[in-house]
Amino acid sequence: MYTRLIKTTLAIISVICLSHSLAQVAPAADQAQTGSAYQVRAVKTEIGSDNLSLLLIGESAPAYTVSERFDPYRLVVDIAEAEFNSEINLDQLLPENDIAKLHLSILKDQEPSIARLEFALGEDSTYDVQRVLNNLRIEITAQPAVAETAAATPSPQDDPVADSLFDTPTTDVAMAEPAERQQSEAEKMKDNFSFSGYKSERISVDFYKIDIHNVFRLFREISDINIIVDEAVNGSITIALNDVPWEFALDIVLNLADLKKEERFNTIVIYPKDKQFIWPERAMDNLSFEADVEVVQQEALIIQESASQPAEIMQAKELLRQARAVEQKDDFEEAAKLYEKAAELWPDNAKITTKLANLYLGRLNMNAKALHYGKLALEKAPDNTKAALYCAISSANMDRLPEAVDYFTQSISDDPPLEEALFSYAAFSENNNQERIALKLLDTYSQHYGDNLHSLLSRARIYDKLGEYEKATANYKALLSSGFQMRLDLKEYVEQRVSAAIR
Numbered sequence: 001m002y003t004r005l006i007k008t009t010l011a012i013i014s015v016i017c018l019s020h021s022l023a024q025v026a027p028a029a030d031q032a033q034t035g036s037a038y039q040v041r042a043v044k045t046e047i048g049s050d051n052l053s054l055l056l057i058g059e060s061a062p063a064y065t066v067s068e069r070f071d072p073y074r075l076v077v078d079i080a081e082a083e084f085n086s087e088i089n090l091d092q093l094l095p096e097n098d099i100a101k102l103h104l105s106i107l108k109d110q111e112p113s114i115a116r117l118e119f120a121l122g123e124d125s126t127y128d129v130q131r132v133l134n135n136l137r138i139e140i141t142a143q144p145a146v147a148e149t150a151a152a153t154p155s156p157q158d159d160p161v162a163d164s165l166f167d168t169p170t171t172d173v174a175m176a177e178p179a180e181r182q183q184s185e186a187e188k189m190k191d192n193f194s195f196s197g198y199k200s201e202r203i204s205v206d207f208y209k210i211d212i213h214n215v216f217r218l219f220r221e222i223s224d225i226n227i228i229v230d231e232a233v234n235g236s237i238t239i240a241l242n243d244v245p246w247e248f249a250l251d252i253v254l255n256l257a258d259l260k261k262e263e264r265f266n267t268i269v270i271y272p273k274d275k276q277f278i279w280p281e282r283a284m285d286n287l288s289f290e291a292d293v294e295v296v297q298q299e300a301l302i303i304q305e306s307a308s309q310p311a312e313i314m315q316a317k318e319l320l321r322q323a324r325a326v327e328q329k330d331d332f333e334e335a336a337k338l339y340e341k342a343a344e345l346w347p348d349n350a351k352i353t354t355k356l357a358n359l360y361l362g363r364l365n366m367n368a369k370a371l372h373y374g375k376l377a378l379e380k381a382p383d384n385t386k387a388a389l390y391c392a393i394s395s396a397n398m399d400r401l402p403e404a405v406d407y408f409t410q411s412i413s414d415d416p417p418l419e420e421a422l423f424s425y426a427a428f429s430e431n432n433n434q435e436r437i438a439l440k441l442l443d444t445y446s447q448h449y450g451d452n453l454h455s456l457l458s459r460a461r462i463y464d465k466l467g468e469y470e471k472a473t474a475n476y477k478a479l480l481s482s483g484f485q486m487r488l489d490l491k492e493y494v495e496q497r498v499s500a501a502i503r
Contacts, residue, residue, distance in 0.1 A: 037081040038062045043093055049485070051141040052099050054117075058134045061208035066129045075100075075119040075127050077138060080207075082106075082115035093117075098485035099142045100125070112214075131206050131240070203249060206240045215239070215253055216270060222246050225263075230271035233259060316346035332363040343376075350380035350387070357390040367394040378410075385411050389421045396428050404428065412441075416448040426458060435462045453484040457494075464497070473501040 042057040056062070056079075063080040084090060094102035100119045107114040119140065121127070128139045203222060207215070212235050220227045223246055235257060241249050254261060254270065262269045262277050271277055323338035336359050343352045354377040361370035371394035377387035392407035408428060411421035426441035442459050460475035476497045479486075486494070 037083040038079060040082055040084045040088065042085065043088055045094060047095065047097050047099070050099065051139065052094070052097060053140075054094060054102075054138045056136040056138075058136065061134055062131060062136045063207040063210060064129075064131070064136060065203075065205055069118075073121050073123050073125075075121055075129075075138075075140070077117040077119075077129055077136075079115045079117070079136065081112045084115075094119075098483060100140045203244065203246050204242045205249070208238050209236050210239065211236050212253070212257060219246055219250050226267040228267065228269045230269075230275065230277075232272055232275065233257070233270060312345040316342040316349070316352075319345070320352070327359075332359060336360065336364065343373075348380065350377045350384060353377040353380070354384060354387045354390070357387055357394075361390050361394055367397045370394040371398070374407075383413075385414050385418050385421060388413075389418060389424065392421075392428075393424060401432060412444075417444065419445070419449050422448075423454065430458065430462055435466055438462055451478075451482070453479070453482070453486065456482060456484075457490075460494075460497070469501055473498060476501075 039059040040056050041059055044053075044055040044057065046053040062082070065078045067076045067078070068074070069076055090104055093104055094100070100121050103118045103120070105116045105118070107116055117138070119127075119138075121140065122142055124142060126141050128137075130137055205218070212233065213229060215237060216227050216229050219225075237253060237256060239249070239253065241252075250261070253259075258273055259270055260273050262271075269277055319338050319342040323335045323342065326338060327335035336356065339352060339356050339359065343349070343356065346352060353373045357370045357374035357377060360366040360373065371391055374387045374391035374394065377384050378391065381387070388407050389411040392404050392411050395401075395404035395407055408421070408425040411418060412425060422441050422445040426438045426445065429435070429438035429441065439459065439462055442455050442462075445455055456475055456479040460472045460479065463469070463472035463475060476494050479494055480491075480498065
């Protein structure tokens with residue numbers, strides 16, 4: 001059997017970038033309008049084998065935002081008006097470790113100024129950022145390593161199609177990245193917001209006693225919509241929201257502050273409820289009028305297409321929602337039954353059958369079922385390399401070696417090839433005495449994704465098997481000097497192999 005290689009990517013939908021404009025924050029209720037800075041008097045860190053915690057101890061409640069950046073993958077925490085105690089060594093906020101690297105920058109050209117904590121993470125990391133009274137806690141966890149000789153069996157929690165099962169499939173299937181956070185509470189709320197009319201970008205934000213004008217500046221930055229605020233609007237507000245559409249957050253602020261809005265021509269005007277606002281009119285503004293008509297026609301077309309969906313697809317979507325809910329309770333057998341019913345009602349959606357292949361392989365250990373649904377997915381979408389990978393691993397687990405080779409070959413046909421497919425194919429080849437093929441696959445892996453702990457160790461082990469001890473020793477030495485975190489027993493083994501070669 002091939003042990004699962006769990007690879008997670010941080011969810012994009014749950015945290016939206018709010019980094020360019022933060023609002024002022026006051027340290028306490030009686031200082032709400034002073035604009036005082038967030039004083040960080042101490043920083044505490046805890047680093048374990050696969051997790052770390054960074055605690056900023058402050059003298060008032062922090063105003064901050066959380067966002068993700070890519071190429072390379074980073075977690076960005078922006079704190080408004082943060083000032084650090086002079087005794088804190090800003091260059092050593094986070095000691096050297098193998099989980100995350102921290103870069104701190106103070107953006108004084110922003111209004112208000114921003115202290116930006118930028119963490120370089122591995123793609124398999126997860127994180128949690130939350131305010132605890134006046135403190136800000138940042139926790140980062142790296143996924144544990146797995147057996148180096150095992151091929152990758154994907155987990156439904158890391159399923160690349162789970163978030164897109166509801167999409168009407170096209171000839172060019174877009175496969176989302178695996179995401180551990182697909183099962184979050186925010187995911188459950190997604191459709192509820194959509195049905196309520198809120199479909200804008202989603203934000204997470206935590207501000208205490210923030211000037212309301214800075215709140216509207218924040219919405220301007222994330223929405224790219226012009227926002228005009230009446231001069232009569234004033235006051236401050238405390239707001240803590242997690243993964244909600246920004247329009248929903250804006251409506252809450254307006255209700256709390258007894259304000260209303262008017263929206264037109266990509267512009268929102270905000271003013272007190274007891275006032276009246278009249279839009280200026282220009283009879284000759286035909287270009288804007290024509291553009292507005294086109295938008296209305298497009299929206300009408302979308303509504304018409306949605307309304308004309310067959311009853312079977314609507315029923316299938318409801319089954320998919322039920323299946324996801326059951327799956328989150330770890331009742332994988334019942335979830336599979338619901339997914340199967342949805343697949344029968346929506347036979348053209350290859351993502352559902354791909355999901356079934358993933359579920360039967362990764363959770364229920366039913367290789368025959370996984371192979372069956374993987375094949376169905378490939379019939380609908382021959383370029384579905386994820387489905388090909390599931391077929392390959394299922395075939396290998398059932399000792400159908402020639403069939404497994406064919407599916408593995410198909411699974412690495414993307415440009416660049418799937419990362420997990422390359423590594424799984426290499427492990428499969430090594431286990432079946434195809435060491436030279438395994439080495440070529442590992443070289444391709446390194447070319448596209450760089451070396452990691454598993455690729456270096458696998459390459460060294462294979463050279464050991466082939467009796468090419470100089471090459472094996474070179475890879476063992478590279479592993480020791482790479483900085484990758486290793487289990488104690490593994491590190492001792494590698495050191496022994498290097499010592500034996502020297503003697």
